[in-house]
Amino acid sequence: MTVIATLLLLAPSPGNGPIGSIVMFAGIFAIFYLVMIRPQAAQRKKQEEKLRNLKKGDEVVTAGGLVGEIIHIKESIKDGQPVRAMDDRITIKSGESRVVVERGRIASVNSKTAENPAA
Numbered sequence: 001m002t003v004i005a006t007l008l009l010l011a012p013s014p015g016n017g018p019i020g021s022i023v024m025f026a027g028i029f030a031i032f033y034l035v036m037i038r039p040q041a042a043q044r045k046k047q048e049e050k051l052r053n054l055k056k057g058d059e060v061v062t063a064g065g066l067v068g069e070i071i072h073i074k075e076s077i078k079d080g081q082p083v084r085a086m087d088d089r090i091t092i093k094s095g096e097s098r099v100v101v102e103r104g105r106i107a108s109v110n111s112k113t114a115e116n117p118a119a
Contacts, residue, residue: 050109052084059110060092062101068094073103 054060058070072091075082086104 048086051086051103051106054090054103054106054109055111060090060106061108061110062092062099063105063107066092066094066099066101068092068099071098 056070061067070090071093074089076085076088088103089100090103092099
């Protein structure tokens with residue numbers, strides 16, 4: 001059954017009163033959640049996991065479009081232990097320049113170490 005047909009079945013009729021409207025809005029919200037919100041949350045979680053697993057030698061692209069290789073990661077310290085947070089400072093070498101960016105400002109990761117395990 002298609003989404004439109006389902007919504008037409010849930011549409012309020014003159015005899016149902018406010019209960020039909022409530023069921024229809026609940027159905028619309030459920031479809032909206034399953035189609036848009038849930039996949040975006042999964043994608044965001046996957047991106048954050050990639051950012052937390054950055055390592056020296058990975059090639060990254062920042063949100064500003066800068067492409068470079070990670071040469072140093074300065075992790076935050078909490079309770080005497082290093083913690084991987086989104087505000088950690090990462091030093092990137094791009095050409096002959098070095099730039100320090102926050103971990104959360106990295107848009108994509110191209111792991112060189114995963115592509116060339118023998119190197």
